[in-house]
Amino acid sequence: MKTLIVHAHPEPQSLSSSLKNVAVSTLTKAGHEVQVSDLYAMRWKSGVDAEDFGAAATHPLDVVHDSGRAYETGTLTADIAAEQAKLLWADTVIFQFPLWWYAMPAILKGWVDRVFTYGFAYGVGEHNATKYGERFGEGTLAGKRAMLSVTIGGRESHYTDRGINGPIDDLLFPIHHGILYHPGMDVLPPFVMYGTTRVSPEDFADAAKLWEQRLLTLEETDPIPFRQQNGGDYELPSLRLREGLEARGSKGFGLHVRG
Amino acid sequence: MKTLIVHAHPEPQSLSSSLKNVAVSTLTKAGHEVQVSDLYAMRWKSGVDAEDFGAAATHPLDVVHDSGRAYETGTLTADIAAEQAKLLWADTVIFQFPLWWYAMPAILKGWVDRVFTYGFAYGVGEHNATKYGERFGEGTLAGKRAMLSVTIGGRESHYTDRGINGPIDDLLFPIHHGILYHPGMDVLPPFVMYGTTRVSPEDFADAAKLWEQRLLTLEETDPIPFRQQNGGDYELPSLRLREGLEARGSKGFGLHVRG
Numbered sequence: 001m002k003t004l005i006v007h008a009h010p011e012p013q014s015l016s017s018s019l020k021n022v023a024v025s026t027l028t029k030a031g032h033e034v035q036v037s038d039l040y041a042m043r044w045k046s047g048v049d050a051e052d053f054g055a056a057a058t059h060p061l062d063v064v065h066d067s068g069r070a071y072e073t074g075t076l077t078a079d080i081a082a083e084q085a086k087l088l089w090a091d092t093v094i095f096q097f098p099l100w101w102y103a104m105p106a107i108l109k110g111w112v113d114r115v116f117t118y119g120f121a122y123g124v125g126e127h128n129a130t131k132y133g134e135r136f137g138e139g140t141l142a143g144k145r146a147m148l149s150v151t152i153g154g155r156e157s158h159y160t161d162r163g164i165n166g167p168i169d170d171l172l173f174p175i176h177h178g179i180l181y182h183p184g185m186d187v188l189p190p191f192v193m194y195g196t197t198r199v200s201p202e203d204f205a206d207a208a209k210l211w212e213q214r215l216l217t218l219e220e221t222d223p224i225p226f227r228q229q230n231g232g233d234y235e236l237p238s239l240r241l242r243e244g245l246e247a248r249g250s251k252g253f254g255l256h257v258r259g
Numbered sequence: 260m261k262t263l264i265v266h267a268h269p270e271p272q273s274l275s276s277s278l279k280n281v282a283v284s285t286l287t288k289a290g291h292e293v294q295v296s297d298l299y300a301m302r303w304k305s306g307v308d309a310e311d312f313g314a315a316a317t318h319p320l321d322v323v324h325d326s327g328r329a330y331e332t333g334t335l336t337a338d339i340a341a342e343q344a345k346l347l348w349a350d351t352v353i354f355q356f357p358l359w360w361y362a363m364p365a366i367l368k369g370w371v372d373r374v375f376t377y378g379f380a381y382g383v384g385e386h387n388a389t390k391y392g393e394r395f396g397e398g399t400l401a402g403k404r405a406m407l408s409v410t411i412g413g414r415e416s417h418y419t420d421r422g423i424n425g426p427i428d429d430l431l432f433p434i435h436h437g438i439l440y441h442p443g444m445d446v447l448p449p450f451v452m453y454g455t456t457r458v459s460p461e462d463f464a465d466a467a468k469l470w471e472q473r474l475l476t477l478e479e480t481d482p483i484p485f486r487q488q489n490g491g492d493y494e495l496p497s498l499r500l501r502e503g504l505e506a507r508g509s510k511g512f513g514l515h516v517r518g
Binding site: 010011012013014040044046047048049050060061062063064098100101102103104105106107109110112113116136153155157158160162163164165166167170171173174177178179182197229234237238239240241243249250251252253254255256 | 269270271272273299303305306307308309319320321322323357359360361362363364365366368369371372375395412414416417419421422423424425426429430432433436437438456488493496497498499500508509510511512513514515
């Protein structure tokens with residue numbers, strides 16, 4: 001395996017950083033190649049702006065199409081181009097981050113916003129009355145696997161079917177489906193650690209064992225069975241799920257997972 | 260009204276920026292006080308790190324508790340303290356941003372991550388076996404209103420009940436409920452503009468009119484009826500919604516809105 005780990009925590013001794021270190025050592029020992037994008041250590045720039053696109057930036061700035069032209073013509077900044085190259089190199093991408101305000105830390109969102117340019121991660125394939133691009137199961141990153149490893153301060157029950165924060169699968173859906181499956185990656189079930197504001201050495205050892213098991217069984221793990229956009233399940237041009245395809249009782253984001 | 264507008268787009272001539280300008284002029288003409296946090300213009304720093312907390316930063320860094328101590332002891336950086344002061348000044352907060360990858364732009368997430376410190380936006384009130392803080396309807400920002408104004412490149416049908424991206428209400432739930440209702444704000448239904456990659460001057464004029472109407476009726480608009488955490492609807496300590504309270508057929512995030 002060739003694994004890219006994208007990591008987002010400011011403290012090298014944090015739980016997130018420790019889990020990242022476990023991933024590096026576990027995968028390396030098992031003979032896999034690993035690259036790490038440690039976003040805080042890299043002082044990753046978070047905000048998309050005209051400077052990202054070099055000579056392809058127009059006035060006024062058109063974020064979507066300027067990013068596409070910059071990608072096509074090779075004028076993206078070196079930091080963005082390097083991350084795109086790592087994604088193309090990898091067959092597996094792991095994201096290690098704390099859930100802050102029910103979403104990614106800003107620095108990781110900034111990695112997505114800047115690296116996932118038009119022509120690379122979206123705007124791929126024909127867009128017309130009978131086709132709305134190659135995405136959700138197709139695209140530049142098709143055939144690669146992605147997995148989130150998330151640390152959460154709150155309690156697990158708060159993130160269950162009836163928990164006050166909403167189900168963790170729904171909170172992660174915009175990342176799993178909207179960011180990772182969108183450019184074609186198969187998304188494995190996440191590794192989630194709860195109650196992380198108080199973790200004893202024993203707790204960490206237990207979590208590290210579970211995490212190692214997930215890492216060592218990555219290649220045999222079935223992805224979340226999201227529905228391909230162009231697999232016949234959606235009406236065109238509305239891209240609404242055809243009636244009757246959903247699993248019994250499913251609603252909302254759950255519709256887009258095969259029963 | 261005292262309105263704070265938090266705005267996140269790099270191009271002053273963009274649709275997002277134009278809608279922000281409409282909000283400023285509409286509210287000012289109607290006699291309201293307005294402050295704007297134009298995050299790109301302010302070169303807002305997105306990444307939480309030790310520098311945010313001054314003398315309260317520990318080694319190793321403890322993001323949660325160091326942010327709380329920095330808030331308590333007044334050692335947060337001036338940019339964070341200024342945004343907290345604006346939030347305390349405002350009775351209404353509007354967020355204007357493009358939906359990038361089904362979420363806020365990184366720079367706006369960075370505003371949340373850095374400004375919403377422990378003791379200010381979370382970690383408020385007692386946390387014990389019978390109470391898990393004052394949040395979701397209570398907290399520092401209780402009594403204030405919040406509203407999102409979001410521009411979306413894709414088509415509206417893609418964001419409906421059966422649309423491939425998931426329902427817009429579910430995509431915005433982590434912001435509405437998790438970020439805005441969490442520290443106590445009442446959240447008004449969002450203003451959403453779709454298909455924004457191609458907007459004619461006529462389209463913009465129509466949208467601006469609708470937006471003006473929303474702005475001028477802000478004070479009479481009913482908020483989304485989220486359930487208060489401490490209003491009796493949730494079991495303790497699990498914080499799971501009690502059985503039978505949900506509206507017929509609701510699931511997932513929808514459980515947490517009163518029928």
